[in-house]
Amino acid sequence: MDTDVAIIGAGVIGVSAAFRLQEAGLRVTLIERDGVGRGASFGNAGALAFDDIEPLASPGALRQAPRWLADPLGPLSLPPAYLPAIAPWLWRFFRAANPRTYAQGLATQAGMMRLASAESASLVEAADLAHMIRADGALDLYETRAEFEAAHPVREARRAHGIAHRILDRDAIEELQPGLAPDFAQGAFSPGWRAVSDPFDYVRALATAAMGRGAEVRKGEAAAVIPEGETVTVRLREGGTVTAGHALIAAGAWSKPLIEPLGEKAPLETERGYNTTLPPGAFDLRRHITFPTHGFVVSRLSSGIRVGGAVELAGLKRAPDFRRAETMLAKARRFLPGLETGGGTQWMGFRPSMPDSIPAIGAVAGAPRVLYAFGHGHLGLTQSSGTARLIADLALGRPPALDLAPFSLSRFA
Numbered sequence: 001m002d003t004d005v006a007i008i009g010a011g012v013i014g015v016s017a018a019f020r021l022q023e024a025g026l027r028v029t030l031i032e033r034d035g036v037g038r039g040a041s042f043g044n045a046g047a048l049a050f051d052d053i054e055p056l057a058s059p060g061a062l063r064q065a066p067r068w069l070a071d072p073l074g075p076l077s078l079p080p081a082y083l084p085a086i087a088p089w090l091w092r093f094f095r096a097a098n099p100r101t102y103a104q105g106l107a108t109q110a111g112m113m114r115l116a117s118a119e120s121a122s123l124v125e126a127a128d129l130a131h132m133i134r135a136d137g138a139l140d141l142y143e144t145r146a147e148f149e150a151a152h153p154v155r156e157a158r159r160a161h162g163i164a165h166r167i168l169d170r171d172a173i174e175e176l177q178p179g180l181a182p183d184f185a186q187g188a189f190s191p192g193w194r195a196v197s198d199p200f201d202y203v204r205a206l207a208t209a210a211m212g213r214g215a216e217v218r219k220g221e222a223a224a225v226i227p228e229g230e231t232v233t234v235r236l237r238e239g240g241t242v243t244a245g246h247a248l249i250a251a252g253a254w255s256k257p258l259i260e261p262l263g264e265k266a267p268l269e270t271e272r273g274y275n276t277t278l279p280p281g282a283f284d285l286r287r288h289i290t291f292p293t294h295g296f297v298v299s300r301l302s303s304g305i306r307v308g309g310a311v312e313l314a315g316l317k318r319a320p321d322f323r324r325a326e327t328m329l330a331k332a333r334r335f336l337p338g339l340e341t342g343g344g345t346q347w348m349g350f351r352p353s354m355p356d357s358i359p360a361i362g363a364v365a366g367a368p369r370v371l372y373a374f375g376h377g378h379l380g381l382t383q384s385s386g387t388a389r390l391i392a393d394l395a396l397g398r399p400p401a402l403d404l405a406p407f408s409l410s411r412f413a
């Protein structure tokens with residue numbers, strides 16, 4: 001056997017699991033095709049959005065979607081040529097938006113976020129990365145009373161799950177973030193949000209900490225995962241194999257071809273997102289700001305001011321359309337009039353998304369040595385430490401910290 005656990009994918013999910021498993025005394029080999037943290041984990045907004053418990057598939061999203069889709073460069077887009085490919089996923093999304101499934105999803109995500117918040121604190125402590133975490137909360141800003149009131153059910157759902165927020169008037173908004181356009185008369189402040197100084201730096205530092213404890217990173221692309229009795233063999237496309245006691249499929253948006261040959265149904269799609277990172281002095285941003293009606297955020301990172309978001313349902317192969325990043329930047333300039341928009345770097349990333357917004361975490365039915373953790377959608381950084389805990393529980397044969405039934409792929413069987 002080459003290693004105790006072979007992890008496919010060194011994004012924030014695979015690397016967090018690697019750290020926890022190596023810390024627990026197992027030997028870990030990370031198999032990575034493109035470089036540690038180069039996937040969706042590279043350029044995300046850096047939010048540890050522990051308050052963000054509402055599944056995207058919701059009655060509210062179904063009401064808002066037609067208006068968003070009507071604008072080709074708006075917050076949600078779906079190129080017509082991709083519609084036949086994504087139709088089954090959309091159908092599942094539509095079905096998950098019914099009030100009962102939505103309420104169950106809320107409770108599942110609330111449990112995951114409580115675990116993630118606690119595990120994040122202990123993970124960064126153990127890896128000596130606490131200096132990379134800020135606790136300055138997040139602002140949601142609205143231009144009209146109607147938009148603010150439309151978000152009331154979300155705030156109520158959070159309150160029902162014990163998540164505090166503060167309602168802000170114009171003066172209170174100005175106090176938390178000077179320099180905004182006068183458009184924003186309504187806001188809400190979420191004190192429970194945290195942020196990493198920079199998501200790519202964070203994943204790399206966590207990988208370095210795991211390697212410091214003995215984890216290995218092997219460059220290569222996993223082509224197949226083959227369970228054989230007491231071991232699992234990962235076959236690499238370049239040739240060669242890695243044989244382990246357990247394998248973990250954590251290949252983000254690319255996990256489907258690795259898991260489906262093992263008999264699991266994985267309705268995984270990608271929600272492509274865009275952003276522009278401006279130089280650090282581009283604006284005196286005090287904390288993360290979300291503009292919910294416009295589907296984008298502005299975040300403060302050590303690498304700069306990042307403006308982005310949006311959802312493009314266009315699969316893994318279509319070329320990026322950076323006009324989406326430009327549209328959000330132009331809006332940000334309107335909302336933050338002093339924003340210096342020159343010198344930015346554009347990026348597009350592939351969020352790995354399940355139709356019900358609940359990540360896929362568990363062990364393959366009939367092959368308990370093959371574990372999986374993917375499909376974290378908009379919240380992979382936030383939920384990475386909670387996921388790592390659950391994967392360590394499974395690999396070590398401990399009772400899992402959460403009931404894993406809602407996360408199991410068997411929900412799609």
Ligand SMILES: Cc1cc2nc3c(=O)[nH]c(=O)nc-3n(C[C@H](O)[C@H](O)[C@H](O)COP(=O)(O)OP(=O)(O)OC[C@H]3O[C@@H](n4cnc5c(N)ncnc54)[C@H](O)[C@@H]3O)c2cc1C
Binds near residue numbers: 009041044045047220
């Ligand atoms: C614009 C944008 C903003 C976001 N903002 C936030 C945020 O603020 N907070 C938050 O919590 N989340 C955010 N997200 C979501 C978050 O980035 C993702 O959920 C998370 O990064 C997923 O991590 P992952 O490890 O599953 O996938 P990835 O980071 O994509 O990692 C998967 C890795 O697997 C590798 N791989 C794939 N196939 C193979 C193979 N066959 N063999 C070997 N290696 C393979 C890839 O090269 C990649 O490195 C955002 C996403 C986007 C796009």
